Amino acid sequence: MTASERDGSRLHLLVDTHTLIWMVEEAPRLGVQTAEALNRAGWENRIAVSAITPWEIALLVSKGRLQLGSDVMQWIREALAKPGVQLAPLEPEIAVASTRLPWEMHPDPADRILVATARHLGATLVTADGALLELAGKGYFRAMDATV
Secondary structure (H helix, E strand, C coil), X not given: CCHHHHHCCCCCEEECHHHHHHHHHCCXXXXXXXXXXXXXXXXXXXXXXXXXXXHHHHHHHHXXXXXXXXXXXXXXXXXXXXXXXXXXXXXXHHHHHCCCCCCCCCCCHHHHHHHHXXXXXXXXXXXCCHHHHHXXXXXXXXXXXXXX
């Protein structure tokens, strides 16, 4: 991975669900370098949010595993209205590709769709998920650690 790929200066960034939450909430768990890369990407309209992410956020709220400062639908609308943030649709190619990843991966459908979306868009997945970072480290897709 080149320095420009590491800092997100040229690539589209696909944010994992927790990364979007940390970004919107300005959570300290989001690394300084990652926050800077997301800020730059935002000004250049290069932040993508998978269509599965609003579902995952709403599911976490419904199960009581996540609390937001406002109604979940309002929170999602506001998150998607942030500068440079674009919703990446769940196209049929992404849905099918998520079932045909050319390596072994855990069965979590949201993670599989995130990875397939990143590959489809040629984007770098911004995540703190150790399993996803390990797969990216093997060269299957690009990722950056959200905690850096």
